[in-house]
Amino acid sequence: MLGTDFRTGSPVWLDLGSPDIDATTAFYGEVFGWRFVSAGPEAGGYGFFQKDGATVAAVGPLTEQGATPAWMTYFNTADARATADAVTSAGGTVRAEPMSMGEVWMAQFTDPQGAQFAVLQSGEGLGRTSENDALVWVELHVGDPEAAIAFYRGLFGWRSAQMQAPGMTYRVLSIADGDQQEGSFGGAAPLRGGQEQARWVPYFAVADVDATAARAENNGGTVLMPAADVPDVGRIAWLADPIGAVFAILKPNPRQAA
Numbered sequence: 001m002l003g004t005d006f007r008t009g010s011p012v013w014l015d016l017g018s019p020d021i022d023a024t025t026a027f028y029g030e031v032f033g034w035r036f037v038s039a040g041p042e043a044g045g046y047g048f049f050q051k052d053g054a055t056v057a058a059v060g061p062l063t064e065q066g067a068t069p070a071w072m073t074y075f076n077t078a079d080a081r082a083t084a085d086a087v088t089s090a091g092g093t094v095r096a097e098p099m100s101m102g103e104v105w106m107a108q109f110t111d112p113q114g115a116q117f118a119v120l121q122s123g124e125g126l127g128r129t130s131e132n133d134a135l136v137w138v139e140l141h142v143g144d145p146e147a148a149i150a151f152y153r154g155l156f157g158w159r160s161a162q163m164q165a166p167g168m169t170y171r172v173l174s175i176a177d178g179d180q181q182e183g184s185f186g187g188a189a190p191l192r193g194g195q196e197q198a199r200w201v202p203y204f205a206v207a208d209v210d211a212t213a214a215r216a217e218n219n220g221g222t223v224l225m226p227a228a229d230v231p232d233v234g235r236i237a238w239l240a241d242p243i244g245a246v247f248a249i250l251k252p253n254p255r256q257a258a
Contacts, residue, residue: 002129002136002185006076009156009175011138011185012125013074013118014202015058017067018243021045024059027241030219031212032056032133032204054127056134069243070116072108073138073200075156077119080105083155087111090151111151113142114198130205136250137203138186141196145171145188160188165230168192201238203248209235212249216241 006012018024025036025047034049034056046060062069077083080098087094087109095116096108105121128134142148149160149171157176162169168190174183191198206212209227216239217223224246225238234252241247 006123006125007175007177008076008078009152009158010076010125011073011135012076012122013058013120014056014071014126014135015046015060015074016069016071016245017062018059018069018245019062020243021047021059021061024241024243025049027216027219027221028059031215031221032206034133051128051133054134056126056128069241069245070199071202071245071247072116072118073202074106074118074120074125076125077121077156080107080119080121083107083119084109086155090154092151111142111148111198113144113148115140115142115148115200117200132205132207134205135202136205136252139201139203139248140173140186140188140199141191141201142188142198143191145190149173149188159183163232165189165233199246201246201248203236203250206249206251209237209249209251213237213239 002011028034028049034051036047037050038047048055049057049059084094084098084107091112093110095110098105098107106118108118110116126135130136140148152158159174159176159180160171162171171188172184173186173188174180175185213223213227220242222240223237224240227235227237229235234250236248236250238248
């Protein structure tokens with residue numbers, strides 16, 4: 001599961017583009033107990049979701065023409081410009097060129113199968129992960145998982161391991177360094193029946209999946225996949241917030257949470 005010892009290829013940041021910041025912050029406040037803290041008047045509405053004083057995600061207004069509300073996963077890189085060049089060389093698209101925000105560099109991309117992601121060149125990131133109401137896992141859904149893994153391996157050196165999940169072969173993703181299991185942070189799964197678009201989906205850990213899904217629905221969200229137990233993983237559900245951004249919730253089984 002995720003930690004805050006961020007190394008190359010680790011999910012390091014997560015933010016949400018929204019057309020209605022007030023409604024979005026109210027929803028996630030009710031669902032996860034997050035508190036919104038503005039980054040300041042110069043930030044154009046961008047700010048941080050915090051839980052118990054630690055940053056767990058961020059939110060800002062949509063800025064791309066024609067963009068739809070979605071969660072964006074940022075991966076740690078030592079060199080945002082070199083990563084942008086590698087994305088282009090491997091058939092991906094640079095949506096936002098590397099830009100400096102003080103000592104931090106960021107860039108946004110689309111992989112060859114259409115999933116959007118970003119990178120952050122920084123020694124810092126989220127203040128809380130793999131705890132209740134914080135990011136615990138990220139999952140890539142694409143038509144060809146093996147091709148996608150090869151693309152990201154070229155960028156970050158990721159390793160992968162196959163496991164059998166209900167109705168599919170699931171690929172567990174790990175960063176390049178250290179013990180492979182301890183370095184796992186997410187997975188890759190095939191699209192099903194043409195019903196999904198290629199995308200990265202964040203999973204947030206919760207104490208009670210059913211109760212969290214009910215809170216989401218009671219506050220204008222949608223249950224896309226009802227709560228279900230996944231062997232050797234835990235209990236999960238897929239949700240969409242009131243503006244349509246997709247996310248998932250997970251209560252890991254004790255072995256996975258350890």
